[in-house]
Amino acid sequence: MTTLTEEILKFPAANGFFCHTDSSAIAKFFCNMTVMLRLLEESDENSSDGYCGHYYASDDEGVEDEGGEDCGGEEGDPTGGREDEHGNFSGGASHARDGGKIRPIVAEDFLGREFVGEEDAYLAYKEFARTRGFGVRKGDVGRVDGVLVWRDFFATGKAQDILSTITVLSNVWKVRTIFDKHNHELAPVMFSHILPSHRKMSIGDKAQIDSMKKFGIPTSKIMTYVAGQSGGYEMLRFTKCDLYNYVHGQRLARSNDGHAAATISYLEGKANADMTTFGRYTRTADNRLGSLFWVEGEMMSDYQLFGDVMAFDLMYRSNKYKKLLVVFSGSNHHKQTTIFGLALLEDEEVRTYRWLLLNLVDVMGEKTPCVVIMDGDKVMRAAITEVFPTARHRLCGWHLEKNCVQRVKDTEFRKVFKKPMYANFVVEDFEEYWKKEVESLSLQNNSWVQSTYELKESWATTYLRGTFYAGYRITSRCEGINAYIKGFLKSTYSILELVHSLDRVVKDYRNNEVTAQFYSTYYSSILTTGLDSIELFASKLYTRKVFREVKKQIKGVVTLLFCGRDSISTMVVYKFSRMGAPGRTHKVLFDPDDKKI
Incomplete structure (x- = not known):
């Protein structure tokens, strides 16, 4: 039960500036962003005391990164690669030089190695462990007067591999002992990237994933994209499970205060950018979100220009809370769809529709449409008649054809019905045609055929002639809106995710208008x-x-x-x-x- 006590949010919408990018532009953006992040990370490494590796090599020995190029460092001090604090590894603990030849690093190569810090030593050992096929963890520590002086590293779950380090006066950590005997089978290289201790999303990975989700790219496609970008799944430092867990965690973080409260907060935030956006909502008896209605400044401008003909479209199963999605739309001067307003309703009662339509009229400066396109629902019709008493009703051809398929099994009647819907009959010819065809198919007693005939003034071109309908007599208009918007939605979406997706729908439609206006102006x-x-x-x-x-x-x-x-x-x-x-x-x-x- 909804208490019709309204709470008016002076929401305001987005500065009137929107941009849209196609899939190729998005991919290019992500690639450029990833390269930039990597360059920034490498720049941070190279700026710290001239070291880019995990440890110093001896004078006759150097370490190269996985690409075979020297990783940097000062001349005479060739160094290995390192993994930075964000989990990005840049090379070199897996190979060493031996007489001018590159060979795999073995445990003995670590003896006597020196590192600039404990974390550098740990990262080097992690990379060595990854190439050998086992995970690692930090072990025991030793302190003198509260100062850390040595640390043990273990193979994960075992105590057979120990890399011990101890500090000297110059704060350089040096490997004192190492054991490379295992009481367990080592994982092949093909499995090493799945070992838990070698999996960690970097800041760059997370930024890329967040951006792709913002553009509505499915999680499964994100995994495929980043794997291809990195050179294969084995080159990633996270698994598909890690990716899904991260995305799920981000969803939960955005709705800590509840999906409804997060949605209201989001719309209130938009209000701070544009004082012409409004939103209104109701609460149920148990203090939950009832119905929600919102419009943006550009929607209001479009309504003043093109709102003489308005489509009232209702969509089911658009979110996991089963709220009904209402889309108010029209046709602009390019014969394209334009959105006037959006709403989520708790039920299909007359009072709920009345509340929605009254708020629409109030927000739009008391302007009412001359024609309302709808699907024929009796409850909806009653509310529209009450709030828009002078508006003419037109039944959407797409909804009529869908209902015809569901309610009349005779496939021949579908052809018969479609002709008077769009053909330019005079009244006498229409009546004669309808009576003849219905009798020939023995459908005089079909309840749907009879009730539809009684509404002929709302769908037959014969009776609609002379009234402007902005192209809505064409079936593809209603069908296109439904199909297009549903392409952005999922039945598992929370209310907040649904609102974000609808934002993308509106931006996409506006971009279509900008493109059409360009060609009309300059061609x-x-x-x-x-x-x-x-x-x-x-x-x-x-x-x-x-x-x-x-x-x-x-x-x-x-x-x-x-x-x-x-x-x-x-x-x-x-x-x-x-x-x-x-x-x-x-x-x-x-x-x-x-x-x-």
Whole structure:
């Protein structure tokens, strides 16, 4: 039970600036970001006392990194690679020089080695252990007057491999003893990257994963991408399980105060950037989030321009809380979808729809639509009639065709039904066609056929002629909105994740509009009708998409025959017949005072 006590968030939306990148741009961005992070990490290493390796080599011995190139360090002090504090390893503890030849590092090579610190020694031993096929852990320590002077390193779970180090006055750690005898089987190289002690996500890894999730890339595809980027799964320092655990942990961290509270906080944060964004919500009797409605500044601007025709679309199973997703949308001057507002509803009661529509009208400056496109739900219709008493209702063709398939098993009727939905019948022809076809298929007693016929003024072109519907008589418009938005959603999404995904939907639609506006502004249309002066004027007046429709009408002019004109009061009636159908006369009424047809 919802207490209709509203809490108004002066949410405000995003500065009116949005950007969108395609998949190739995203991939390029991630690659550049990863390279930059690695260069920064290498720069940090090279700037610390001239050391980039784990330990000093002897004068006749050098260590190279895995790529075979010298890792750096001062001249005369060749050093091995090192893993930095973030878990990124940059080379060299797996091979050594022997008489000018490179050979694998063995335990004895560590004896007498010196390191700049305990952590450097540990990282070198970890890399050696990785190439040998065992994990490591830190062991016992020794202190003198509270100062750490030696440390043992063990093979994971065993006490057979011990690397002991001790400090000297110059603060250099030196290997004193090492044992390389194991009482367990060593893991082959192909398994070494899975050993727990060798798995750790770096800051760069986490930043890349967070960015990819922000763009809505599925976790499974992220793993595939980063593995390919690194040269294979065996080159990664984390497993698929580690990745999923990290992503899950991030999801939990974003919703520590609960998904609903986190969502409200997120929208309130957007309000700080744009004072024209508003959101309203209700609470249930047990103090949970009931319904939520929000609009952004650009949505309000679009509604003022294109809100005469508004689609009221309801989507189910869009989130794990089973809240109903409502999308208010329309068609802009490029015949593209534009979003007017979004909402999550707790139920499908009349009072809930009424609350939503009243808030929409309030936020939009009391502007109401002239036409509402909907799916025919009786409860929704009742609320719309109450809040928008003067608005004309139109049933979406896509929803009608879906319901026809579900409610009428006769496949032939689907073809019969589709024709009067879109064909330009006169009233008498429509009634005759409907009666004849329904009787021929013996569907007079079908309840859905009867109830749909009673609503004919909401779906048949015959009765809708003369009213502007912004292209919503086309089935693909409603179908496209549903399919497109659902591509961004998952039934397992929390409310916060759902809101983030809807943000991406809105940005994507706006990018489409910007692109279309660019081509309409800077590209000229090719004139093909032969009526160049009319066609040129229309091409400059309309956007490219609308001009294509106007062009069809210009082409149709040549098929019309002028039959005469009459005057009725202040109106002028023009009579035309179409070439090939001289028996039917079409009348066009023109008001010369208002310049209206």
